[in-house]
Amino acid sequence: MEHVLIPPFSSEWWTYNFATIIVIITVIYTATLLRKKSQNILTLSLASIFIFEFIFMDFYHIFIDKTWSLEHSLPLHLCGLMWFMCIYLFITKKQWVFEMILFIGMPGGIHSLLTPELPHGADLLHKVDFFIGHGGLILAPFYAIFILGMWPRKNAWWKSFIKLQILVLIIGLTNWAIGGEANYMYLMQTPIADNPLIPSENSFFGKWPYYILIFEIAVLIHALLIYTPFFLMKKKESKLNN
Numbered sequence: 001m002e003h004v005l006i007p008p009f010s011s012e013w014w015t016y017n018f019a020t021i022i023v024i025i026t027v028i029y030t031a032t033l034l035r036k037k038s039q040n041i042l043t044l045s046l047a048s049i050f051i052f053e054f055i056f057m058d059f060y061h062i063f064i065d066k067t068w069s070l071e072h073s074l075p076l077h078l079c080g081l082m083w084f085m086c087i088y089l090f091i092t093k094k095q096w097v098f099e100m101i102l103f104i105g106m107p108g109g110i111h112s113l114l115t116p117e118l119p120h121g122a123d124l125l126h127k128v129d130f131f132i133g134h135g136g137l138i139l140a141p142f143y144a145i146f147i148l149g150m151w152p153r154k155n156a157w158w159k160s161f162i163k164l165q166i167l168v169l170i171i172g173l174t175n176w177a178i179g180g181e182a183n184y185m186y187l188m189q190t191p192i193a194d195n196p197l198i199p200s201e202n203s204f205f206g207k208w209p210y211y212i213l214i215f216e217i218a219v220l221i222h223a224l225l226i227y228t229p230f231f232l233m234k235k236k237e238s239k240l241n242n
Contacts (some may be wrong), residue, residue, distance in 0.1 A: 109137030
């Protein structure tokens, strides 16, 4: 299945990313105006929207454009897995799920929006689906912080990274079991997105499995960078309390 890129900083790129940011800000701002009971309804409504979006797109790929395949269509890329964690977060408000989305899912969502790679084509439906799907990974952690009052625990950044390795192992074995062109979480071949963190296939670190090491290092650095402001704010708060 041919993947399609939206060139970074093109007019189309600006339009979809600007719209995504506006939606994220609008949802969170609207939630701040609501009472607790209404916020709870909104939270469950977001979970329902996320569930509906997944079911609708799978239905579309299976019965309408008939492009669904075991090798390409399972929700086993990192962002797809984090999408289900967002649903779980909205329903259960589990702390470890929030931390996984914050440190692992959100950086993936941001990079996907910066360098969009559409796996199912470039028609309007799939563009909207792509930006909803990856924008949701940014919405969820900010919603959890500002509306649900959640905060990452000490050392949660590297603990989330360890949890990610379990997923990497499971998805790697799944790719091997499916065979063919299965490349979930891009563990078999680098993505084609124009991203400086993706090594060239012609370089040493662009070859399998070395590029996976680059990805792992990048994920760890992103998690630490995200954790740093939370750590500094907590440290400042402790000093003020003392």
